[in-house]
Amino acid sequence: MVNTQKLNKLSSVKTFITAALVAVVVCLFSPVPAFADDFDMDRSQIGFASVSDFASGLSGTYKNVFLKLAEKVNIANNKKSELKRRQDELQLLRVGFNSVKANSGVSAQAFLGLSGTDDDDMEAAVIGKALVFPNPFRQNSETGAELGYRLSKDMDLEVHIYNMFSQRILKRTFNSGVVGARKGYNKLNINQDTLDGEILSAGVYFYLLIHNGEVLSRGKMAVKP
Amino acid sequence: MLRQGLLVLIGCFILSTAVAAQEVGLAYYAPEVGSSARSIRLGNIEGFSNLANTVFENPAGLYRIRKASVSAFTTEFMDEVGYTNFSVAMRLPVGMLGAGVMATGVDDIPETFLREDGEFDVSGYFNYKNYVGKLAYQYSVSRYMHVGAAYTYYLTRFHEVEGKGQNLDLGFIIDSDALDFSFTVKNVLRSQYVTYSDSSETPEGYEGSDAEYSSDGVQEQLPLQTVYALRYTMRHFQLFGQLKTVGKERQFVRSFGLNYNPAFLPFFHLSGGYKQFALTRSEEGETNTDINSSYTMGLGLDLFGLSFDYAFEKSEHIEFENKHYFSLGISF
Numbered sequence: 234m235v236n237t238q239k240l241n242k243l244s245s246v247k248t249f250i251t252a253a254l255v256a257v258v259v260c261l262f263s264p265v266p267a268f269a270d271d272f273d274m275d276r277s278q279i280g281f282a283s284v285s286d287f288a289s290g291l292s293g294t295y296k297n298v299f300l301k302l303a304e305k306v307n308i309a310n311n312k313k314s315e316l317k318r319r320q321d322e323l324q325l326l327r328v329g330f331n332s333v334k335a336n337s338g339v340s341a342q343a344f345l346g347l348s349g350t351d352d353d354d355m356e357a358a359v360i361g362k363a364l365v366f367p368n369p370f371r372q373n374s375e376t377g378a379e380l381g382y383r384l385s386k387d388m389d390l391e392v393h394i395y396n397m398f399s400q401r402i403l404k405r406t407f408n409s410g411v412v413g414a415r416k417g418y419n420k421l422n423i424n425q426d427t428l429d430g431e432i433l434s435a436g437v438y439f440y441l442l443i444h445n446g447e448v449l450s451r452g453k454m455a456v457k458p
Numbered sequence: 459m460l461r462q463g464l465l466v467l468i469g470c471f472i473l474s475t476a477v478a479a480q481e482v483g484l485a486y487y488a489p490e491v492g493s494s495a496r497s498i499r500l501g502n503i504e505g506f507s508n509l510a511n512t513v514f515e516n517p518a519g520l521y522r523i524r525k526a527s528v529s530a531f532t533t534e535f536m537d538e539v540g541y542t543n544f545s546v547a548m549r550l551p552v553g554m555l556g557a558g559v560m561a562t563g564v565d566d567i568p569e570t571f572l573r574e575d576g577e578f579d580v581s582g583y584f585n586y587k588n589y590v591g592k593l594a595y596q597y598s599v600s601r602y603m604h605v606g607a608a609y610t611y612y613l614t615r616f617h618e619v620e621g622k623g624q625n626l627d628l629g630f631i632i633d634s635d636a637l638d639f640s641f642t643v644k645n646v647l648r649s650q651y652v653t654y655s656d657s658s659e660t661p662e663g664y665e666g667s668d669a670e671y672s673s674d675g676v677q678e679q680l681p682l683q684t685v686y687a688l689r690y691t692m693r694h695f696q697l698f699g700q701l702k703t704v705g706k707e708r709q710f711v712r713s714f715g716l717n718y719n720p721a722f723l724p725f726f727h728l729s730g731g732y733k734q735f736a737l738t739r740s741e742e743g744e745t746n747t748d749i750n751s752s753y754t755m756g757l758g759l760d761l762f763g764l765s766f767d768y769a770f771e772k773s774e775h776i777e778f779e780n781k782h783y784f785s786l787g788i789s790f
């Protein structure tokens with residue numbers, strides 16, 4: 234009887250911890266661009282570090298509780314069924330979170346105080362300078378060069394290149410989220426294939442990064458023969 | 459006279475149709491911008507300038523200068539690319555002699571390096587300079603027929619790259635009272651190339667080979683152009699028409715111009731023009747060489763041998779929608 238009461242108490246503690254763990258898991262995996270390979274270092278590193286620490290601590294606590302549980306109620310023998318039950322709980326909690334988000338607009342990130350990472354609130358911008366490496370470079374080669382720039386968030390983006398006569402020689406549109414228009418650092422290749430084998434004259438060329446008709450960044454590159 | 463003229467025409471035609479034996483890129487050729495605001499406001503019509511800048515258009519046109527002339531031209535594109543030219547011409551006992559330099563410059567181009575985190579950063583800045591020099595000679599076969607030739611020297615420098623080349627322009631003009639005809643072949647020597655030297659080292663992190671990075675020994679060809687232009691004078695109006703072959707594929711582009719010189723303001727000129735140009739452009743991954751067009755307009759003032767010209771042209775640049783050109787000339 235005493236064991237059953239203890240088990241019930243521990244079970245409710247476990248349920249709470251499981252809920253928190255699920256929140257962390259949702260936070261880690263649902264905002265893909267925020268924690269994908271190319272995220273905003275300044276903000277996301279802080280966010281990731283906090284969440285990571287929190288998760289580590291939680292994991293340790295959970296482990297201790299679980300071990301105590303195992304000792305007291307001797308559930309070692311039916312571990313598999315316990316795990317299965319825990320998975321069901323996780324699934325239910327996930328559904329619960331999604332439901333809350335759908336009804337109230339509060340996401341798991343907001344619930345954990347990370348609402349600032351929501352991309353919709355961010356201004357579309359190129360962070361720092363858009364640069365070509367190497368500069369100068371040979372366009373008439375397989376390697377060519379790369380145009381690198383950091384975007385504040387996923388956004389539709391146009392890249393224009395002009396020659397020294399102010400004539401546009403290239404226009405390329407990238408839809409939000411694809412390579413070239415993703416949050417974080419993007420690299421675009423400029424080589425002999427860029428103009429289908431057409432060789433650019435040696436000289437200086439000017440590129441613009443444009444979002445919704447607004448020039449976010451500009452730069453110049455020198456092409457060697 | 460007719461036979462001499464035909465011989466010149468046939469000679470120019472043979473030279474201009476010779477196909478280059480080597481497949482190389484075309485060099486950037488600054489005079490394509492235009493040699494004066496007057497020429498540009500007429501739709502880039504070439505060969506009918508009364509000033510020294512004709513050394514960039516048709517060297518045979520130097521016959522219009524009585525004793526001497528000085529001309530200067532400037533414009534800037536995109537707040538980045540500066541164009542200037544300066545030319546002089548003088549009548550000598552053996553004929554007319556002219557010289558001119560056209561310079562193009564872009565400053566503060568960032569040199570970059572690859573950071574450890576894989577992003578790019580600036581390590582310094584360098585400038586780009588390009589010069590096209592012309593040395594022209596003109597001889598009048600008769601009162602109506604004039605021929606000329608211009609030696610072209612080409613020099614370009616940026617970073618640790620230097621390109622040098624030379625070529626020749628030939629010009630021919632028939633001048634009658636109402637109708638003038640100008641014919642020019644530019645960069646007629648197809649065996650001549652702009653040859654580059656490159657002493658720069660392959661930057662760290664560059665994924666290609668040294669040979670792929672260096673442009674040492676690489677050649678470009680100055681673009682061969684043939685220009686046929688007509689001018690018809692009708693009271694206070696002058697009508698211009700021009701056919702020009704440009705680019706590797708020798709496409710024909712047309713230009714038309716109209717100049718109005720009112721009787722009550724004999725020093726004032728008002729002009730408009732239409733011009734075509736060939737451009738290789740990649741739009742959303744598809745690359746084509748098409749004929750594009752634009753309109754130009756402007757005005758000119760001729761006072762006591764001093765000429766001032768202004769030209770305006772729309773630009774397709776998203777930030778700099780207008781191009782402005784100014785030129786100044788003295789002739790005596």
